[in-house]
Amino acid sequence: MAVNDTLEGTHKIHEEAAAQRHGQLMPLLNDFSQELTTLNLGPTHPATHGIFQNILQMDGERIVSGVPTIGYIHRAFEKIAERRPFYQITPLTDRMNYCSSPINNMGWHMTVEKLLGVTVPKRAQYMRVIMMELARIADHLICNSILGVDTGAFTGFLYVFQEREKIYEIYEEVCGSRLTTNMGRVGGMERDFSPVALQKLRDWLKTFPAVMKEFESMFNRNRIFMDRVVNVGPISAEKALNYGFTGPNLRAAGVDYDVRAMNPYSSYEDFEFDIPVGTNGDTYDRFIVRNEEIWQSLRIIKQALENLPEGPYHADAPHYYLPAKQEVYKNMEALIYHFKIIMGEIDAPVGEVYHSVEGGNGELGFYLISDGGRTPYRLHFRRPCFIYYQAYPEMAVGTTLSDAIVILSSMNVIAGELDA
Amino acid sequence: MNPQESAAAPEVAVAEDPIKVQNARVLALLTRLFGEATFTDVEEPYGLLTVTTTRERIHDIIAGLQQDQEIKFHFLTTMCGINYPENEGKELGMIYHLHSLTQNIRLRIKIYFPIADPVVPTLTDLYATANWMEREAYDFFGVIFTGHPNLIRILNVEDMDYFPMRREYPLEDGTREDKTDLFFGR
Numbered sequence: 001m002a003v004n005d006t007l008e009g010t011h012k013i014h015e016e017a018a019a020q021r022h023g024q025l026m027p028l029l030n031d032f033s034q035e036l037t038t039l040n041l042g043p044t045h046p047a048t049h050g051i052f053q054n055i056l057q058m059d060g061e062r063i064v065s066g067v068p069t070i071g072y073i074h075r076a077f078e079k080i081a082e083r084r085p086f087y088q089i090t091p092l093t094d095r096m097n098y099c100s101s102p103i104n105n106m107g108w109h110m111t112v113e114k115l116l117g118v119t120v121p122k123r124a125q126y127m128r129v130i131m132m133e134l135a136r137i138a139d140h141l142i143c144n145s146i147l148g149v150d151t152g153a154f155t156g157f158l159y160v161f162q163e164r165e166k167i168y169e170i171y172e173e174v175c176g177s178r179l180t181t182n183m184g185r186v187g188g189m190e191r192d193f194s195p196v197a198l199q200k201l202r203d204w205l206k207t208f209p210a211v212m213k214e215f216e217s218m219f220n221r222n223r224i225f226m227d228r229v230v231n232v233g234p235i236s237a238e239k240a241l242n243y244g245f246t247g248p249n250l251r252a253a254g255v256d257y258d259v260r261a262m263n264p265y266s267s268y269e270d271f272e273f274d275i276p277v278g279t280n281g282d283t284y285d286r287f288i289v290r291n292e293e294i295w296q297s298l299r300i301i302k303q304a305l306e307n308l309p310e311g312p313y314h315a316d317a318p319h320y321y322l323p324a325k326q327e328v329y330k331n332m333e334a335l336i337y338h339f340k341i342i343m344g345e346i347d348a349p350v351g352e353v354y355h356s357v358e359g360g361n362g363e364l365g366f367y368l369i370s371d372g373g374r375t376p377y378r379l380h381f382r383r384p385c386f387i388y389y390q391a392y393p394e395m396a397v398g399t400t401l402s403d404a405i406v407i408l409s410s411m412n413v414i415a416g417e418l419d420a
Numbered sequence: 421m422n423p424q425e426s427a428a429a430p431e432v433a434v435a436e437d438p439i440k441v442q443n444a445r446v447l448a449l450l451t452r453l454f455g456e457a458t459f460t461d462v463e464e465p466y467g468l469l470t471v472t473t474t475r476e477r478i479h480d481i482i483a484g485l486q487q488d489q490e491i492k493f494h495f496l497t498t499m500c501g502i503n504y505p506e507n508e509g510k511e512l513g514m515i516y517h518l519h520s521l522t523q524n525i526r527l528r529i530k531i532y533f534p535i536a537d538p539v540v541p542t543l544t545d546l547y548a549t550a551n552w553m554e555r556e557a558y559d560f561f562g563v564i565f566t567g568h569p570n571l572i573r574i575l576n577v578e579d580m581d582y583f584p585m586r587r588e589y590p591l592e593d594g595t596r597e598d599k600t601d602l603f604f605g606r
Contacts, residue, residue: 242547352465365517367517
């Protein structure tokens with residue numbers, strides 16, 4: 001068999017490569033003559049907030065080297081996506097950065113819309129912006145409050161988790177689910193904002209700033225907190241760029257790259273907001289940048305809500321946009337399109353498209369190659385966590401174990417996105 | 421479904437021009453630095469300049485673009501492998517996305533090579549971020565990156581003996597009959 005021959009050839013190369021690097025792997029057993037200790041951090045350690053394993057070489061309390069192992073919750077999304085019609089890929093994107101699922105959903109919808117050439121009406125774009133910014137706030141709240149927990153401050157976490165709960169209630173009102181949202185459709189939103197959703201959103205906008213102020217006053221100038229995070233795990237702008245950092249982690253290092261401003265999508269060019277940047281990219285800067293981004297997100301939501309245009313909440317693209325269920329029962333065309341979309345009878349155009357959005361923790365990119373069928377020929381996710389987590393050993397080496405935990409926490413590494 | 425909604429996209433025609441000019445500029449830079457013969461299949465799908473080159477030149481090209489002071493492609497956005505089993509001698513490929521953050525220009529570079537000899541030079545000496553990206557491409561497509569410091573599997577288990585994203589491995593068990601769809605042929 002030709003296929004087996006090829007594979008055998010490849011394996012031979014693989015084995016040779018393995019033999020070559022054999023000497024380079026670090027010893028995993030404790031060697032007491034060197035007085036270094038091997039410590040296995042993870043994969044299910046409560047302080048890592050996710051399933052990551054790091055095998056650390058410790059000299060007393062100091063970390064000498066670290067080897068991260070990832071892939072514990074790898075679910076082969078890229079492979080699965082090659083067999084799924086576009087609307088079935090949305091739930092896969094939910095499960096990447098599950099702290100801000102709506103951003104992933106919208107990013108995916110926009111990628112498909114770009115491929116199909118569908119223009120989404122202004123109202124749907126503004127609705128998307130509101131949901132994406134709510135998701136960003138929820139994401140940053142989790143990251144920052146957990147960072148507080150890791151330094152021993154539990155109170156802030158409890159305060160802001162009530163607010164996250166309210167954000168999830170808004171999600172629930174908009175799309176019916178809370179964590180893995182599957183929100184929106186290719187071509188727009190699945191339904192308009194209900195009066196209850198709008199009311200909940202307005203109420204939340206009134207109450208949240210006070211909580212956020214309280215959260216900030218608890219942490220930003222707190223002596224104990226600052227002692228734990230200032231100058232811990234700094235990274236220079238050059239190094240961060242070389243490591244492919246994006247999002248708040250890159251901005252904390254002083255680079256003002258934000259996809260929302262550089263390549264505006266979904267009408268971000270209509271809104272006024274600032275891009276906060278840090279100076280030396282340490283844990284404190286990452287924390288402060290995220291806090292400030294929450295305020296900026298609030299600004300965007302307020303502008304979008306005030307100027308929410310009237311009009312349809314989805315594009316008139318019957319070949320791709322799933323019709324409303326009640327229409328399907330009464331209307332022949334809706335029934336036909338519903339059937340065709342669900343059964344995957346509508347072929348996408350041939351093409352390749354890269355689209356990226358500013359995710360909760362960086363540039364979330366979708367690279368979609370379509371060969372004209374019902375499914376993508378190849379779909380690659382640019383997952384920001386996966387790309388910047390490889391800098392973690394370098395940032396953690398030389399620090400103490402307790403600092404390493406804080407650095408990991410401040411990088412906002414989400415296991416689902418890391419492993420896809 | 422909404423009658424008042426118009427499907428036309430008028431702003432595309434207006435926005436197309438600057439992107440074309442920009443891509444022409446990048447292409448002129450590429451041909452000036454590396455010669456015209458280096459690039460085949462120059463395309464602009466959805467406004468993103470895409471060029472195909474050979475694996476022999478890929479390292480030079482990306483290093484040259486990283487050092488170039490005119491456009492400054494110094495951000496490696498992502499890279500991924502791809503498999504076209506029907507392209508004899510060019511079954512496997514790598515696709516690189518570069519980004520110039522100073523001028524906001526993106527560039528996509530592709531290379532193709534035979535599946536029997538999937539060897540590509542590493543970019544880890546240029547970009548620290550290439551390390552895991554290349555491990556991922558190795559893990560899923562079996563691309564061997566020469567010079568990579570630690571080319572082992574990253575997301576799959578160490579003792580897996582195949583490269584799962586290659587098209588020869590179907591997602592579902594091919595022997596199952598309960599999922600055969602006689603009407604829609606899938």
